[in-house]
Amino acid sequence: MPQPNAVKCLVVDDEPRLRRVLVRLLEGEGFTCAEAGSGTEALAMLQQEPVPLVISDLRMPQMDGVGLLREIVARWPDTAVIVVTAVAEVESAVACLQLGALDYVAKPFHLDEVRARVMQALDKRRLKMELEDYRHNLERRVQEQAHRIEELSLERLQALVHFLEEKDQYLRGHSVRVANYSLAIARQLQLPAERIDTIALGAELHDIGKIGVSESVLHKPGKLTDAEYRHIMEHPVIGARVLAPLMRDVPGALAIVRSHHERLDGKGFPDGLRSDEIPLEVRVVTVADSFDAMTSLRPYRPALPVPKALQELEAGKGAQFHAPAVDAFLAAFPDRAALPISTPEVRPLHLPGPAADALRASSPPN
Ligand SMILES: [Fe+2]
Numbered sequence: 001m002p003q004p005n006a007v008k009c010l011v012v013d014d015e016p017r018l019r020r021v022l023v024r025l026l027e028g029e030g031f032t033c034a035e036a037g038s039g040t041e042a043l044a045m046l047q048q049e050p051v052p053l054v055i056s057d058l059r060m061p062q063m064d065g066v067g068l069l070r071e072i073v074a075r076w077p078d079t080a081v082i083v084v085t086a087v088a089e090v091e092s093a094v095a096c097l098q099l100g101a102l103d104y105v106a107k108p109f110h111l112d113e114v115r116a117r118v119m120q121a122l123d124k125r126r127l128k129m130e131l132e133d134y135r136h137n138l139e140r141r142v143q144e145q146a147h148r149i150e151e152l153s154l155e156r157l158q159a160l161v162h163f164l165e166e167k168d169q170y171l172r173g174h175s176v177r178v179a180n181y182s183l184a185i186a187r188q189l190q191l192p193a194e195r196i197d198t199i200a201l202g203a204e205l206h207d208i209g210k211i212g213v214s215e216s217v218l219h220k221p222g223k224l225t226d227a228e229y230r231h232i233m234e235h236p237v238i239g240a241r242v243l244a245p246l247m248r249d250v251p252g253a254l255a256i257v258r259s260h261h262e263r264l265d266g267k268g269f270p271d272g273l274r275s276d277e278i279p280l281e282v283r284v285v286t287v288a289d290s291f292d293a294m295t296s297l298r299p300y301r302p303a304l305p306v307p308k309a310l311q312e313l314e315a316g317k318g319a320q321f322h323a324p325a326v327d328a329f330l331a332a333f334p335d336r337a338a339l340p341i342s343t344p345e346v347r348p349l350h351l352p353g354p355a356a357d358a359l360r361a362s363s364p365p366n
Contacts, residue, residue: 006030006031007032008049008053009031009033009054010034010046010054011033011034011055012036012038012042012057013037013056013057014037014038014060019035019037023035025114026055038060038061039062039063039071042056042068046072046075051079052078052080053079053080053118055084055105055118056083057084058083059089066099069083069101073100078125079125080102080122081101081102082121083105084105084106084107085104085107090106102124102125103121103124104117147351150246151349151350154205154246155349157205157208157242157246158349161175161207162175168218170297174207174296176343176345176346178285178288178289180341180344181203181287182284184329184332184333187332188329189324198250198252199253200347202253202255203288203289204349205239205253206236206239206285208257209239209241209242209257211238211242213231213234213235219299233269236258239257240254240257243257252279256279256281259273259279259282263319264278264319264321268320284325287321287326290312290313290316291309291310294308294312296340306340
């Protein structure tokens with residue numbers, strides 16, 4: 001009587017008598033057995049239902065044991081194969097081991113020997129599968145941890161941005177507001193969740209390159225000289241250089257940092273990109289960044305009133321700004337009195353993507 005959780009085994013031999021001997025032995029050990037009279041028949045049965053163990057004769061008509069072994073190794077690598085050979089065929093048996101058979105039994109065989117070989121082969125199979133599973137999980141865990149390390153580094157940089165903004169009355173809250181305006185535009189445009197995450201990440205870090213700009217230039221009350229203007233406009237390139245090693249998996253966010261001062265007409269910085277050369281993620285943040293810059297106090301001018309800033313966005317459609325992004329901004333804030341938004345809470349940053357989702361699902365909140 002086969003056990004409910006019995007290991008399934010396929011016995012392949014063209015001699016029914018020998019098959020029966022093996023089947024009786026294996027069933028006596030608690031296995032559930034199926035029988036095939038040739039390699040071709042065995043393959044058809046495996047196709048229906050793969051099994052953990054195949055014991056196969058080498059010499060059979062049609063497809064022989066070697067052909068069957070090759071197929072099994074290629075198609076069902078988790079199946080353990082033991083070949084049964086005549087004593088005179090030991091060389092073929094060794095060739096089968098090289099092809100991937102886990103063991104061989106020479107005829108005439110002793111039942112005790114077959115029993116021992118079968119148990120050993122199943123043990124080897126289990127260890128092999130555990131090792132593969134471990135390797136697979138290890139790769140996934142290493143990938144998840146690398147992702148987390150990148151996130152933590154980005155969070156440190158986010159903290160740095162907020163620290164720099166906090167001590168500067170003109171920049172205070174800028175990156176969080178730009179991220180929130182950008183999120184509102186992206187949602188209005190009904191972009192997929194992963195692109196929205198990319199936009200939020202890029203928007204919060206877009207001005208990180210200002211770390212490299214001297215305060216005397218940032219805070220200069222009067223008109224900037226050409227050299228000072230060029231110096232300030234280096235910040236997208238500096239930012240992209242700082243973040244590149246951490247944003248290998250999120251090129252969209254890195255593009256936001258490098259290209260948020262580009263214009264559709266090609267007159268922007270630093271690369272003079274034109275229309276479609278500027279990724280949509282960047283075009284969204286450009287609108288949000290410009291609105292926040294216009295409605296914020298600057299050392300050289302007061303904050304623009306909201307209606308005036310909205311007019312500027314409208315006027316810049318097509319030349320400076322992506323028209324659908326401007327429209328999405330206006331649609332996202334129908335109540336003009338709610339603009340500009342007050343500085344929202346800082347959200348923890350995260351990298352978009354499936355690895356991040358898996359990690360968040362498996363990690364306790366901290
Ligand atoms: Fe900027």
